[in-house]
Amino acid sequence: MSLSYYPGCTLKTKAKNAEDSAIAAMAALGVEMVELPRWNCCGTVYSFAGDEELHQLAPVRNLIRVKETGSQKVATICSFCYNTLKRAHLLVTANADKLETLNRFMEEEIDYEGDVEVVHLLEVLRDDIGWDAIKEKVQVPLTGLKVASYYGCTLLRPEEIAIDDVEMPTVMDDLMRAIGADAVSFPYATECCGSYQIVSNPDYVIQRSWDILSSALRRKAEVIVLSCPLCDANLGQKQAELKHRYAQFTEVPTLYFTQLLALALGLDPEVCRFDLNYVDPRPLLESKGLLRQ
Amino acid sequence: MERIGVFVCHCKLMASIDTQRVVDAISQTPGVAHVAAHEDLCLAPGMERMKEAISEHKLDGVVVTSCSPVLHDAVVRDAITSAGLEPHQMELVDVRSHNGVQEITEKAIESIEKAIEQLKEHRPLVQTRVPITKKVLVIGGGIAGIRTSLDIADGGYPVILVERTHSIGGHMIQYSETFPTLDCPQCIETPLMTDTGQHPNITILAHSEIEEVSGRVGEFKVKVRRKAAYVDWDKCNGCLMCTEKCPPRVLSEYNRDLDLPKRQAHRRAIWVPHAQAVPMRPIIDKEHCLHFTKGKCGVCQDTCPNKAIDFDQQDSFVDIEVGAIVVATGFELMPKSHIKEYDLDPDILEGIEFERILCPAGPTAGKVIRPSDGKEPQTVVFVSCCGSRDPEHGVPYCSRVCCMYLVKMALLYKHVVHHGQAFIFYIDIRTTGKGYEEFVQRAVEEDGVLYIRGKVSRIFRDGDKLKIWGSDTLSGKRIDMDADLVVLGMAMLPAPGAQEIADKLGIELDQNGFMTELHPKLRPLETSVPGIYLAGTCQGPKDIQDSVAQGGGAASKVLALFAQDEVILEEAATG
Numbered sequence: 001m002s003l004s005y006y007p008g009c010t011l012k013t014k015a016k017n018a019e020d021s022a023i024a025a026m027a028a029l030g031v032e033m034v035e036l037p038r039w040n041c042c043g044t045v046y047s048f049a050g051d052e053e054l055h056q057l058a059p060v061r062n063l064i065r066v067k068e069t070g071s072q073k074v075a076t077i078c079s080f081c082y083n084t085l086k087r088a089h090l091l092v093t094a095n096a097d098k099l100e101t102l103n104r105f106m107e108e109e110i111d112y113e114g115d116v117e118v119v120h121l122l123e124v125l126r127d128d129i130g131w132d133a134i135k136e137k138v139q140v141p142l143t144g145l146k147v148a149s150y151y152g153c154t155l156l157r158p159e160e161i162a163i164d165d166v167e168m169p170t171v172m173d174d175l176m177r178a179i180g181a182d183a184v185s186f187p188y189a190t191e192c193c194g195s196y197q198i199v200s201n202p203d204y205v206i207q208r209s210w211d212i213l214s215s216a217l218r219r220k221a222e223v224i225v226l227s228c229p230l231c232d233a234n235l236g237q238k239q240a241e242l243k244h245r246y247a248q249f250t251e252v253p254t255l256y257f258t259q260l261l262a263l264a265l266g267l268d269p270e271v272c273r274f275d276l277n278y279v280d281p282r283p284l285l286e287s288k289g290l291l292r293q
Numbered sequence: 294m295e296r297i298g299v300f301v302c303h304c305k306l307m308a309s310i311d312t313q314r315v316v317d318a319i320s321q322t323p324g325v326a327h328v329a330a331h332e333d334l335c336l337a338p339g340m341e342r343m344k345e346a347i348s349e350h351k352l353d354g355v356v357v358t359s360c361s362p363v364l365h366d367a368v369v370r371d372a373i374t375s376a377g378l379e380p381h382q383m384e385l386v387d388v389r390s391h392n393g394v395q396e397i398t399e400k401a402i403e404s405i406e407k408a409i410e411q412l413k414e415h416r417p418l419v420q421t422r423v424p425i426t427k428k429v430l431v432i433g434g435g436i437a438g439i440r441t442s443l444d445i446a447d448g449g450y451p452v453i454l455v456e457r458t459h460s461i462g463g464h465m466i467q468y469s470e471t472f473p474t475l476d477c478p479q480c481i482e483t484p485l486m487t488d489t490g491q492h493p494n495i496t497i498l499a500h501s502e503i504e505e506v507s508g509r510v511g512e513f514k515v516k517v518r519r520k521a522a523y524v525d526w527d528k529c530n531g532c533l534m535c536t537e538k539c540p541p542r543v544l545s546e547y548n549r550d551l552d553l554p555k556r557q558a559h560r561r562a563i564w565v566p567h568a569q570a571v572p573m574r575p576i577i578d579k580e581h582c583l584h585f586t587k588g589k590c591g592v593c594q595d596t597c598p599n600k601a602i603d604f605d606q607q608d609s610f611v612d613i614e615v616g617a618i619v620v621a622t623g624f625e626l627m628p629k630s631h632i633k634e635y636d637l638d639p640d641i642l643e644g645i646e647f648e649r650i651l652c653p654a655g656p657t658a659g660k661v662i663r664p665s666d667g668k669e670p671q672t673v674v675f676v677s678c679c680g681s682r683d684p685e686h687g688v689p690y691c692s693r694v695c696c697m698y699l700v701k702m703a704l705l706y707k708h709v710v711h712h713g714q715a716f717i718f719y720i721d722i723r724t725t726g727k728g729y730e731e732f733v734q735r736a737v738e739e740d741g742v743l744y745i746r747g748k749v750s751r752i753f754r755d756g757d758k759l760k761i762w763g764s765d766t767l768s769g770k771r772i773d774m775d776a777d778l779v780v781l782g783m784a785m786l787p788a789p790g791a792q793e794i795a796d797k798l799g800i801e802l803d804q805n806g807f808m809t810e811l812h813p814k815l816r817p818l819e820t821s822v823p824g825i826y827l828a829g830t831c832q833g834p835k836d837i838q839d840s841v842a843q844g845g846g847a848a849s850k851v852l853a854l855f856a857q858d859e860v861i862l863e864e865a866a867t868g
Contacts, residue, residue: 159685165633166633167633167634168633168634187636187751187753187755187760218755218756
């Protein structure tokens with residue numbers, strides 16, 4: 001089985017660990033991830049402007065790229081890309097006039113007709129592969145590793161694009177259980193990390209990161225898994241500052257779910273690119289006997 | 294019919310219809326001998342003019358445009374029959390419901406033309422006289438069903454009261470004290486329960502369900518399933534010695550499956566719901582009884598002085614014939630698990646669970662504790678509108694009683710734990726009943742209950758406390774607070790099985806699953822099936838007062854029916 005996939009900017013730079021581990025893990029599960037040719041920026045932030053057509057050009061152009069490959073489905077790994085692509089798709093399919101405006105504007109492109117399904121990789125794992133099939137392929141069960149799944153907002157809000165129950169999502173926890181880890185639920189799992197407030201209001205984001213991470217730590221989490229590079233930056237990169245501000249804070253590695261999946265499937269830890277994680281998870285994983293050299 | 298008269302009403306409610314154009318158009322229709330428009334046609338002068346026109350123009354059929362036919366049918370029928378026509382020589386057209394439709398006049402003309410065609414097809418009605426069996430079936434033994442049963446029985450007619458559980462009393466008997474007068478159901482409802490049990494005209498079939506219904510008003514035939522109790526209720530004298538020695542301790546439905554420390558709220562496998570049950574007869578819960586699960590206990594058999602235990606008992610059936618049926622199947626609360634953002638935690642309760650804890654006759658004897666550790670809660674948070682008024686994730690309607698029972702429980706809590714603090718999150722405070730607003734004022738002013746206007750977004754365990762996130766929409770501030778106990782005002786839903794009962798009876802449910810009355814304002818007790826009436830919360834959320842009033846109302850409908858010896862049914866002649 002092959003799957004058309006849209007990487008997005010961050011997966012090619014800071015979040016290379018998400019991309020490399022995802023491609024390797026999916027290959028081990030029998031899915032070839034085919035990168036979309038000539039993809040462009042997803043649009044980054046979904047626009048709330050009244051005349052938002054212009055903002056939908058970038059995501060819709062990506063959906064046209066998918067159509068050109070003959071595929072009817074595109075997966076993302078980054079939650080933010082999932083959010084913008086899916087919402088753009090919903091907007092234009094619900095508003096024929098806007099779709100027509102966009103198609104006319106992009107006269108050099110073939111028309112988009114709302115015929116591409118946008119999914120997140122977690123949905124592929126749950127709905128197309130299934131937890132039982134994943135369980136069977138696990139080589140290194142992550143036994144005893146306490147993992148808190150952090151969903152953030154972009155996978156779940158608004159409700160129309162949610163990949164799981166908006167208030168009580170379980171998809172990432174289910175994946176963690178399938179690969180043998182202990183899923184730790186914590187009340188901040190769906191709270192926003194502060195997102196782009198990091199640019200204009202970094203203090204606020206640091207406060208959010210403290211709230212989220214300390215809540216997971218109180219529930220005895222040893223690592224946090226997530227699927228969004230922006231969440232990772234806010235929760236991972238800011239830990240140095242948290243240590244500085246809160247004496248009682250202890251560092252906790254943040255990882256992409258794909259990294260733990262690749263590890264559990266018995267792949268070479270090199271593909272996980274742990275060197276790119278903000279808080280190095282290797283000492284912990286080694287102490288748990290999960291890093292095979 | 295060859296000389297049809299069309300009477301167009303144009304009262305103010307139908308001002309948007311161009312009456313003259315309707316009259317002009319319809320006068321061209323074949324078969325129409327007379328068309329006239331009248332103001333306020335449904336009032337007596339309008340009907341008089343219609344009668345005159347019938348004889349003047351020798352009309353043999355009448356089409357009347359009106360509001361909903363449900364209420365006008367009888368008025369028009371009386372008028373035309375007194376003018377010498379037969380009931381089948383009329384047809385009503387509802388044009389008012391087109392209000393708001395563009396081209397409303399065209400729509401009205403079209404409807405009238407259709408009605409004229411239908412009228413031509415009408416055949417004389419054949420009347421059947423059905424003698425009335427003057428005996429009534431009441432389905433459901435909550436407070437509404439009890440009131441109905443007693444009123445009909447006092448009127449001199451036999452009542453069969455079918456109750457699904459093994460005691461009558463309904464939800465009300467589970468409550469601590471009732472608003473706004475704070476009298477306890479164990480004092481005010483039990484006399485009614487006892488009266489019901491002892492009334493010579495009432496037969497209670499408890500632990501029973503409706504199996505089949507056939508027939509029609511005056512002569513319904515009903516098969517009732519008497520579920521096996523594994524106790525011969527005729528031999529049993531209600532001494533309850535069996536329930537003292539029975540070994541298993543299991544969660545009690547009567548106590549809402551509350552799991553309290555020291556299993557205070559548990560029951561045995563052979564059990565009665567409470568000390569004032571009517572009838573005072575136990576049943577054996579097959580799922581937990583050691584005789585049924587392990588095949589090796591018989592303690593109840595050994596203790597029973599009357600040899601009433603019968604492990605081989607089977608369900609049995611009773612066939613009854615009744616002239617009328619009153620449905621009083623009640624409500625159930627939406628499960629707490631429906632609100633995904635609130636944890637499932639032993640210290641997060643729904644209303645009836647906390648009623649049991651507050652109840653002086655309840656499992657804790659009125660001592661207020663929290664289930665997790667039996668400690669007295671110092672802070673209790675009440676949350677209104679859990680599932681109600683939430684068309685997206687819950688139900689669209691207001692459950693009507695939560696505002697009052699939450700403040701009542703807050704007040705009762707304060708009466709036990711004087712130094713404790715009670716908070717109530719609310720959207721609006723709806724206190725429309727007599728003495729209700731005063732009750733809320735009293736709770737706020739005398740008992741220091743604090744209201745916070747806003748919704749609660751999340752409740753989760755945080756160590757020894759429950760963490761509550763919400764908003765105070767008056768100050769515009771986020772709320773982040775701790776509580777020892779949380780009580781949720783869950784939405785009222787129709788009782789489980791409402792659909793099944795409605796299907797058996799041939800009556801309709803509304804979009805929310807409540808039984809549909811014949812007219813939402815003017816015929817709230819009748820259903821679309823003659824002889825079947827509604828009482829209590831099966832028809833929609835209501836409090837005890839309204840349920841009792843409706844129970845009495847349903848009884849009067851039955852008594853009015855039973856004041857006649859036969860009912861006249863009409864149907865169109867065939868062929």
